[in-house]
Amino acid sequence: MPSRTLFDKIWDMHRVRSMGDGRDLIFVDRHILQETTSAAAFTGLTEAGRPVRRPEMTCATQDHIVSTELRRTASSNPGGRELIELMRRNAAAHRLKLFGLDDARQGIVHVIGPELGLVLPGSVLACGDSHTSTAGGLGALGIGVGTSEVEHVLATQTLVLPRPKTLRMTFGGKPGRGMTAKDIILHALGAFGISAGTGHAIEYAGEAIRDLTIEGRLTVCNMSIEFGGRLGLIAPDEAAFAYVRGRPYAPSDEMLERALSSWRTLYSDADAVFDRELSLDVSLAAPQITWGTTQQEVVGVDEAVPDPTRIADPDRRRRAEEMMQYMGLTPGRPIEGVPVDVVFIGACTNSRLSDLEAAAEIVRGKTVAKNVRALVVPGSTAVKRAAEEKGLDRIFSDAGFEWRSAGCSMCVSINEDIVPPGARCLATSNRNFENRQGPRSRTHLVSPPTAAAAAIAGAVADVRKFA
Amino acid sequence: MKRRPFENFSGVAAPLAIKNVNTDAIIPAPYLRSADADLASGLFALWRYDERGAENPDFILNRHGFRSAAVLLGGENFGCGSSREAAAWALVRYGIRAVFAPSFADIFYENAFRNGLLAGIVSSAALSQMVDLIGDDPERAVVSVDLPGGTLTACDGTRAAFSVPSFRRDALRRGDDDIAATLRYGDDVEAFIEADRQGRPWIYEKGMTP
Ligand code: SF4
Numbered sequence: 282m283p284s285r286t287l288f289d290k291i292w293d294m295h296r297v298r299s300m301g302d303g304r305d306l307i308f309v310d311r312h313i314l315q316e317t318t319s320a321a322a323f324t325g326l327t328e329a330g331r332p333v334r335r336p337e338m339t340c341a342t343q344d345h346i347v348s349t350e351l352r353r354t355a356s357s358n359p360g361g362r363e364l365i366e367l368m369r370r371n372a373a374a375h376r377l378k379l380f381g382l383d384d385a386r387q388g389i390v391h392v393i394g395p396e397l398g399l400v401l402p403g404s405v406l407a408c409g410d411s412h413t414s415t416a417g418g419l420g421a422l423g424i425g426v427g428t429s430e431v432e433h434v435l436a437t438q439t440l441v442l443p444r445p446k447t448l449r450m451t452f453g454g455k456p457g458r459g460m461t462a463k464d465i466i467l468h469a470l471g472a473f474g475i476s477a478g479t480g481h482a483i484e485y486a487g488e489a490i491r492d493l494t495i496e497g498r499l500t501v502c503n504m505s506i507e508f509g510g511r512l513g514l515i516a517p518d519e520a521a522f523a524y525v526r527g528r529p530y531a532p533s534d535e536m537l538e539r540a541l542s543s544w545r546t547l548y549s550d551a552d553a554v555f556d557r558e559l560s561l562d563v564s565l566a567a568p569q570i571t572w573g574t575t576q577q578e579v580v581g582v583d584e585a586v587p588d589p590t591r592i593a594d595p596d597r598r599r600r601a602e603e604m605m606q607y608m609g610l611t612p613g614r615p616i617e618g619v620p621v622d623v624v625f626i627g628a629c630t631n632s633r634l635s636d637l638e639a640a641a642e643i644v645r646g647k648t649v650a651k652n653v654r655a656l657v658v659p660g661s662t663a664v665k666r667a668a669e670e671k672g673l674d675r676i677f678s679d680a681g682f683e684w685r686s687a688g689c690s691m692c693v694s695i696n697e698d699i700v701p702p703g704a705r706c707l708a709t710s711n712r713n714f715e716n717r718q719g720p721r722s723r724t725h726l727v728s729p730p731t732a733a734a735a736a737i738a739g740a741v742a743d744v745r746k747f748a
Numbered sequence: 749m750k751r752r753p754f755e756n757f758s759g760v761a762a763p764l765a766i767k768n769v770n771t772d773a774i775i776p777a778p779y780l781r782s783a784d785a786d787l788a789s790g791l792f793a794l795w796r797y798d799e800r801g802a803e804n805p806d807f808i809l810n811r812h813g814f815r816s817a818a819v820l821l822g823g824e825n826f827g828c829g830s831s832r833e834a835a836a837w838a839l840v841r842y843g844i845r846a847v848f849a850p851s852f853a854d855i856f857y858e859n860a861f862r863n864g865l866l867a868g869i870v871s872s873a874a875l876s877q878m879v880d881l882i883g884d885d886p887e888r889a890v891v892s893v894d895l896p897g898g899t900l901t902a903c904d905g906t907r908a909a910f911s912v913p914s915f916r917r918d919a920l921r922r923g924d925d926d927i928a929a930t931l932r933y934g935d936d937v938e939a940f941i942e943a944d945r946q947g948r949p950w951i952y953e954k955g956m957t958p
Contacts (some may be wrong), residue, residue: 294948297933297936297937297940298933298936301915302913302914302915303913304915306930306933306936306937308937308940308941308944310951317780318831318832318833320783321783321833324783329927331927336957337955337956337957338955338956339956340956346781360781360782361781363781363782363783364781364782364783367783376957377956377957378956378957399956401950401951404951409831410830410831411829411830411831411855425831425855426831426855427831427832427833427836427855427858427859427862428833428834429833429859429862429863429926430858430862432927433926433927433930436927436930436931437927437930437931437934437937438937439930439937441926441929441930445854475768475825475828476768476824476825476828476851476853479825479851479853479854480854509825509828509853509854510854511854511855530954530956532950532953532954536949536950536953537950539949539950540948540950543947543948575768575770596767600767693777694777695777695778695780695781702799712772712829712830714770714772714773714829715772715773715794716772716773716776716794717772717777720794720799
């Protein structure tokens with residue numbers, strides 16, 4: 282067998298046949314639906330009179346449009362009721378498992394996938410949401426798809442996909458103090474840019490990746506999509522297998538042993554060739570923060586925002602000026618000390634238990650600055666419960682944070698959690714586009730500890746200065 | 749869904765030569781709240797309208813002669829951001845039939861073709877030449893799109909080549925239904941499952957059905 286990359290091994294394992302022109306018919310092991318991108322897929326299915334091909338490989342959750350009020354119902358966010366009820370009806374009509382609004386296993390699709398053992402090493406997971414790449418943290422191919430493809434998976438349990446090229450990003454060095462998985466991936470976006478991954482499946486490698494916890498790896502793979510591609514993954518190791526063991530939908534006993542012997546072959550062969558290689562040393566980087574309106578405008582928290590007049594390329598200069606203006610920043614000023622209005626800890630990037638613990642560590646015994654609205658939105662109902670068992674909810678509430686129910690919340694702002702016009706939000710999510718968190722909202726992407734530090738300081742702060 | 753075959757056409761091209769136009773800009777989140785939102789009026793809503801909902805007279809699609817645009821001339825990495833297919837739907841519902849750009853983000857690119865929207869790759873040089881030629885003048889903005897020939901022709905006869913993989917071009921011209929096309933390989937899928945069940949039984953062991 283010639284040398285193959287990790288990606289090639291998983292892809293080939295799922296390849297039903299070639300469809301010509303570089304495209305393959307790929308078998309989908311698990312399909313998770315969410316309420317906002319599946320409605321039209323069910324309509325299409327019904328109109329064509331097609332059944333769901335493999336209902337037992339399909340499940341659904343409600344996360345995007347749900348209210349995050351503590352005692353929420355389907356009507357707490359009136360604008361969401363229609364899609365919430367449609368999802369219920371569609372799941373019932375097609376006999377699909379629904380982890381709905383009032384289910385103890387409800388949560389953001391990319392959080393519950395790994396948590397419930399729906400994401401397995403070497404598997405292919407499809408979901409109508411781009412951040413399905415998160416599953417790569419366990420060595421799965423997480424494929425984010427559009428609504429037509431959701432319908433395609435429902436009807437055929439397959440996807441027709443062009444085989445992507447392969448890109449390896451190798452992260453060397455030991456990350457310094459205050460550096461989290463989020464800072465590593467933001468640093469890479471700053472270094473390589475938001476189109477570095479277009480057309481590629483990215484494999485993250487190197488000691489800085491190997492040393493990450495599984496939750497950290499999920500964070501890194503989550504932001505693969507921010508490089509313009511569709512897939513990111515990390516070779517699963519014993520830590521990944523230990524994470525999977527005992528999860529409700531993961532194999533157990535003898536079946537697990539069989540799976541493990543297959544999963545242990547999931548790595549890029551030593552002499553495998555990638556179409557493209559990039560590498561980055563993370564040892565000198567400070568905690569990272571975005572200053573602009575795409576994810577490649579990144580600086581260390583101890584640095585200044587750029588001065589566009591010093592950018593030679595006229596196109597880039599103009600873009601930088603526009604972003605600077607949109608973000609309400611003075612060119613060349615240090616990012617530290619910029620006043621903050623809202624702090625959002627949550628979203629599929631950073632809403633797992635370890636994220637909340639890292640933030641609580643900073644918050645413990647302190648108080649949220651006056652005039653700052655700070656929210657913690659756990660990624661799943663299970664994360665919320667686990668955090669409450671550890672008393673994290675008290676640490677946050679005592680400090681003045683709002684402790685809310687699980688959902689996408691202020692990441693996409695299609696429920697009641699909206700950043701007011703012109704307000705500046707430090708967010709642990711993955712998108713800082715204009716108007717993303719509400720009309721004229723200003724978003725800076727950061728790690729959970731950096732977000733927590735800003736809530737306390739009332740301004741962008743260097744988390745390394747916090748005890 | 750069954751689609752209409754794509755035919756060559758002439759129409760107004762609106763220049764929107766900005767890099768990294770993302771799907772949140774193409775169709776803002778508020779238009780995703782309902783199963784039957786008016787996506788055509790949501791297209792580029794935050795650029796098209798001000799806070800009170802009045803039209804922004806500077807935005808290209810609000811300018812005289814460009815409202816009826818059927819073609820967009822976009823910048824690099826067009827359609828980056830989320831997987832929301834509504835971005836492609838909004839363009840189609842508005843009446844856009846083709847977008848030309850030097851590059852497209854992966855998911856948007858797929859979504860465009862799935863919805864009968866041509867996403868053609870044109871060199872930056874050819875594209876800026878066309879954008880310069882059009883300027884502010886809708887009279888000069890009428891272009892012809894020749895899909896089999898892979899050319900975009902401006903009012904003065906200048907031609908730009910655009911590339912589309914041949915299978916996508918053929919599928920657009922036939923108006924293929926992707927699902928029907930795949931279902932023809934149903935036997936291959938069943939054979940795959942039978943073999944795969946032996947190799948990876950844990951994938952098939954636990955179902956999720958309620
Ligand atoms: S948290 Fe944000 S990025 Fe993640 S799935 Fe929800 S809306 Fe998408």
